[in-house]
Amino acid sequence: MKAEEEHISLAIVGHVDHGKSTVLGRLLADTGSLPEGKIEQIRANCERNSKPFEYAFLIDALKDEQSQGITIDSARVFFKTKKRNYTLIDAPGHIEFLKNMVTGASRAEAAFLVIDAEEGVRENSRRHGYLLSMLGIAQAAIIVNKMDLVGFDRSIYERIVTEYTEFLARIGITPLCFLPASARTGEGIAHFQGSMPWYKGPTVLEVLDTFIKEEPPTAKPFRMPVQDIYKFTGFGDSRRIIAGTALAGSARIGDEIVFYPSGKKGRINTIESFNTEARTEIQAGQASGFTLDEQIYVARGELAAKAGESRPRVTTRLRINLFWLGKEPFRKKTEYILKLGTSRVAVFVEEITRVVNASDLHSDTDREMVERHEVADCILKCNRAVAFDLSQDSALTGRFVIVDDYEISGGGIIREALEDKQAWVRDKVFEREYKWERSAISLEMRAEKYNQKPTLIIITGQKNAGKKPVAKALEGRLFSDGKIVYFLGIGNVLYGIDADIKGTGNKREEHIRRLSEATNLLLDAGVIVLATAIELTRDDLEIIRTVIEPERIGVVWTGDPVTTDIPCDLIIPEPRNTEESVSLIKTLMQDRGIIFRPW
Ligand code: GDP
Numbered sequence: 001m002k003a004e005e006e007h008i009s010l011a012i013v014g015h016v017d018h019g020k021s022t023v024l025g026r027l028l029a030d031t032g033s034l035p036e037g038k039i040e041q042i043r044a045n046c047e048r049n050s051k052p053f054e055y056a057f058l059i060d061a062l063k064d065e066q067s068q069g070i071t072i073d074s075a076r077v078f079f080k081t082k083k084r085n086y087t088l089i090d091a092p093g094h095i096e097f098l099k100n101m102v103t104g105a106s107r108a109e110a111a112f113l114v115i116d117a118e119e120g121v122r123e124n125s126r127r128h129g130y131l132l133s134m135l136g137i138a139q140a141a142i143i144v145n146k147m148d149l150v151g152f153d154r155s156i157y158e159r160i161v162t163e164y165t166e167f168l169a170r171i172g173i174t175p176l177c178f179l180p181a182s183a184r185t186g187e188g189i190a191h192f193q194g195s196m197p198w199y200k201g202p203t204v205l206e207v208l209d210t211f212i213k214e215e216p217p218t219a220k221p222f223r224m225p226v227q228d229i230y231k232f233t234g235f236g237d238s239r240r241i242i243a244g245t246a247l248a249g250s251a252r253i254g255d256e257i258v259f260y261p262s263g264k265k266g267r268i269n270t271i272e273s274f275n276t277e278a279r280t281e282i283q284a285g286q287a288s289g290f291t292l293d294e295q296i297y298v299a300r301g302e303l304a305a306k307a308g309e310s311r312p313r314v315t316t317r318l319r320i321n322l323f324w325l326g327k328e329p330f331r332k333k334t335e336y337i338l339k340l341g342t343s344r345v346a347v348f349v350e351e352i353t354r355v356v357n358a359s360d361l362h363s364d365t366d367r368e369m370v371e372r373h374e375v376a377d378c379i380l381k382c383n384r385a386v387a388f389d390l391s392q393d394s395a396l397t398g399r400f401v402i403v404d405d406y407e408i409s410g411g412g413i414i415r416e417a418l419e420d421k422q423a424w425v426r427d428k429v430f431e432r433e434y435k436w437e438r439s440a441i442s443l444e445m446r447a448e449k450y451n452q453k454p455t456l457i458i459i460t461g462q463k464n465a466g467k468k469p470v471a472k473a474l475e476g477r478l479f480s481d482g483k484i485v486y487f488l489g490i491g492n493v494l495y496g497i498d499a500d501i502k503g504t505g506n507k508r509e510e511h512i513r514r515l516s517e518a519t520n521l522l523l524d525a526g527v528i529v530l531a532t533a534i535e536l537t538r539d540d541l542e543i544i545r546t547v548i549e550p551e552r553i554g555v556v557w558t559g560d561p562v563t564t565d566i567p568c569d570l571i572i573p574e575p576r577n578t579e580e581s582v583s584l585i586k587t588l589m590q591d592r593g594i595i596f597r598p599w
Pocket of ligand 1: 015019054183
């Protein structure tokens with residue numbers, strides 16, 4: 001890569017009104033990055049409206065137009081020095097910053113943190129410092145701005161340096177440097193004007209060029225969150241392009257790729273890149289797609305890794321460090337959405353271990369909730385397994401955000417993958433998937449031929465709630481509709497497949513695993529399977545969902561009340577006759593596209 005093509009992303013953070021936008025505006029103006037006449041135009045505008053000119057207005061004005069030379073959007077300013085290109089991420093608040101770091105197009109590799117010399121270190125100066133440390137942004141330069149307001153006084157500057165260095169040391173950050181400046185007068189931004197003869201260090205612009213470019217983690221194990229699956233539309237062409245942005249490592253044509261959490265695998269057949277020359281390799285940082293030699297069912301949200309390299313962690317329980325920003329506190333036993341890579345799963349807060357105030361670093365244990373601006377060490381329980389890395393191993397696949405009521409309300413990093421109750425089943429499933437001999441007839445071909453989506457419908461409820469008659473009547477109805485359907489009686493498994501463990505003590509979990517494996521074969525053969533079981537629990541279902549893709553399972557509870565904690569897709573309260581129950585389940589199946597409604 002030529003030096004002038006090097007590109008680096010920086011965040012500008014700091015307490016509101018400490019001068020982030022002014023520093024940015026000044027940088028653009030003093031490096032000649034602005035379109036001709038822009039400053040004059042804004043000055044004239046200000047004069048007309050009798051308000052004083054502000055460099056910060058430049059940023060607002062540029063946001064409204066896509067000018068040549070520099071481009072700008074709501075959160076980012078692109079500009080260049082002689083050395084390289086920059087994306088400056090203007091992060092007015094914590095949420096925007098987190099969003100950018102975890103989900104956004106630009107992830108900061110380094111940061112400027114702006115502190116007002118007159119106001120000194122404020123709460124948000126500290127909180128932003130905490131965020132930088134948590135997200136692993138090791139390169140931070142601190143601009144002590146508005147030095148003009150304190151008469152360019154060296155002792156005031158040094159007091160701030162001492163106070164903030166001490167805070168940063170407590171959270172494990174050693175800043176690259178401190179810089180005294182005045183964005184309003186331009187002192188110390190791109191030039192020195194002689195107001196601070198006592199300062200012998202670099203300007204903001206000089207420091208900009210000294211940040212070290214983070215190399216994309218090409219040497220790490222391959223990781224690509226699956227963003228989308230594109231289908232070829234040509235007749236008889238059933239290939240799929242699995243698309244996404246590689247976050248780490250590299251993969252070549254012929255490499256064996258394993259997707260997590262499903263454990264499905266395939267070899268890369270072709271690499272499809274967008275608007276670039278044909279590639280034979282995907283590298284960290286590149287957006288691309290690939291096709292596989294076998295048609296497997298991969299869903300958005302899975303994490304692609306390479307066989308033979310260290311595999312991502314897969315579990316439903318995570319120990320995390322969370323930075324909470326929601327209006328409502330983050331509470332135990334409440335459901336949230338976790339966005340991790342391209343996956344979204346529902347999570348519960350199992351434990352809040354420790355809470356730290358990100359500003360004064362006071363810490364607390366034994367709390368029921370985490371308030372806004374607090375940082376917490378917690379355990380999350382996901383409603384289905386997720387694949388990720390620990391943040392200390394791979395920053396980009398170890399970060400997440402949390403959505404509460406449709407809004408991003410917090411974010412953080414994953415510290416530890418905790419064992420869950422299904423870990424023993426998952427290991428077997430990975431092995432199974434790895435060894436799976438795939439038929440030349442794909443799942444989709446069968447689904448098309450049979451005109452149905454192979455699915456397991458579990459009918460559960462209390463003893464004598466009429467589960468079996470309903471299941472058998474439903475089987476009959478679907479059969480006469482021309483569906484390929486099979487009622488799988490528990491007894492059929494218990495005395496056959498389970499003969500070796502029958503009566504050998506409490507083997508409920510193993511029974512469920514085997515029943516699920518038997519069902520999985522039938523589903524692979526394209527069949528709709530109907531099974532009944534007495535009072536299944538959430539834990540039971542989790543085993544089933546580990547063996548069988550969660551999308552292929554429907555849970556129906558017959559009779560009230562629901563006596564276990566199992567999440568149901570349909571509850572049929574009593575009194576209902578068999579016919580009514582069958583119709584209700586059939587409607588559920590139609591709604592989910594398992595079978596189709598007649599025209
Ligand atoms: P932001 O909220 O951090 O982006 O802050 P702005 O850049 O919008 O600045 C807030 C206010 O501080 C504006 O009125 C600026 O003119 C003023 N300001 C910014 N930098 C300086 C400076 O170096 N000296 C003085 N005196 N005022 C400044």
